[in-house]
Amino acid sequence: MFDKYIIDPASVANTGPADAPTGFSFTTKLGYYRGLGLSMVEDLKVSIDGEALPREAIRFDEGEGPLTLDEMETAFDRRWPFGAPATITVAHPGGFPAGEHRLALQQRLRISYMPFPSFNNDEKVISL
């Protein structure tokens, strides 16, 4: 319902030293009409030009401190509120590649009343 808005293209930035970036980060909103407990965010798949980055390289922070995706599974006391930006940081030596590249995000959510998982997909062309 909000797929086209879930990546904020203006937020993409490298992390680590400017001359030797260790990765990149960007902000994302939950593609759902309400907030959700972090334990129900089953997966955040980040890819560049169609190539998925390793799950272990991803950290999520809705404002309470970074978590691995495995840690999110049991973060029962934390929620991602509706319409609120959260930060995804990806360990990616060299940072986001120079020039124009496609950054994609897939959020896989476990919505209790639905018989199947919910997927939200967005892709933005980024030029850092």
Add this chain to the structure above:
Amino acid sequence: MTSKIKRGISLYSFQEEMFLGKMSVEDCVAFGASIGAPGIEILPEQNMPTFPNITDAQVGEWRDMLARHGAHFTCYDMFLDTKRRKDRVMTDEEQVESIHRDLILANRLGIRNMRILIFVRPDILEKCVPMAEKLDVHMGVEVHAPWHLEHAWILRTIEVADRLGTRHLGILPDMGIFMKHYPPAFRARFERQGARPEVAQFIVDQHEQKVMCEYTIFEVAVKMQGNKAEVAMAETLRHAPYANPRRIGDYAPYFRHIQAKFYEMNEDCTDPALAYDEVIPALVKAGWEGTLSSEYEGNRWIQDVHEVDSREQVRRQHIMFERLIAKAEAELA
């Protein structure tokens, strides 16, 4: 006769603008009040960022804000995260505890109607009836497409309510169950995604004739070798029931609030898809006294091509409500 039907809005209607930070909750409340729809339906998990931890001070701020605009709460939309844990489903006790949490918050906010998600089991709700009675909150199971008023799953809730003789368990119809015509907004989006006009027309014609959806899906997917957009469009028919508006009177004692779902209003303030022109006379005739609460769900069908204007859509729906209620009153006088 003068109908006692009241008008309101669900904050769900403004999800596009709120998600994008273009409207605040207070903007939505003020808008509802400005069009004579001061009844506010809230989704705490959408509209209260600190949910489920809501202080008394926050409750006070909400009540003050509504009072500033001459508005009042009508309904609390609950959720139940039975799949909160990856390794197992919530136990029955945990489900009851979660619903109790919501009933208590509804009561603190001064709300007397709760929308219960349709997938919640009737036997779980039965266990919640004592708390609902104590707090005087009506639990209405959302009758949402593809279910409908007389679906066997819904009749289970009616059976529990009758057996207990309680006035705090019933239903809460979502008007999407009265889809008399296929929504033009759906069709237009599928055509933008590549559905051929003649196939889209076939699907619309089949729905118009109320052909059972599986026939149409097979025709489109197999016989016509439909493309992805065409098959997806045909599959929406699984969620497009046209329940019989004449049965509303039979069920009116079981509901106190209506989610007035709609997908897009015409410029002349008529609904091209949902049979409000049949539903509202039935509600007036039944002497029903609850709130028609706008639930605009058109944003996701048009946001790929133009900016969403939820206010304009909701405004048009309320002009339709005023017109249809007045007409039904005059006809019954």
